[in-house]
Amino acid sequence: MDTDLFLVLGVGIAVLALPAIIGAFSESRPPRAAAIMVMIGGGLIVLAVSQHPGGYSLREVPDALTRVIGRYF
Template sequence: MFTDYLLTIGLVLGLFSIPAMLSAYADRRTPRTSMAAFILSVAILALAYARHPGGYAVADVPNVVFTVIADIIK
């Protein structure tokens, strides 16, 4: 279950960092913070994939995310 949380955190962090990177490029600024957040999200995703027995399939990701969200709401 811990790896499910890592996967979800990595996905959310990565999804939030992409618009920040695009905004920095559009404003002609260096995207230091958003690039660091993106690299951190990739590292978290790699850790979740490596620690989960058998890894994750692409088809499993939506179920994992919804399971984590449901666990947080409960």
């Protein structure tokens, strides 16, 4: 698998964790599932940045997203 895919999956999982965090705090329960999602997403982002030559800048993230969408969809 390539680093662009890891980056896009990591960002997607981390973004999907936000509603779970908000829901858990609003219902006064611990955000266990959201914490696991944040760790998985963060791990994928760290893996992508460390494996990509030169790393990623914030300007490259939308380009990576369009490359992944164009390749797989």
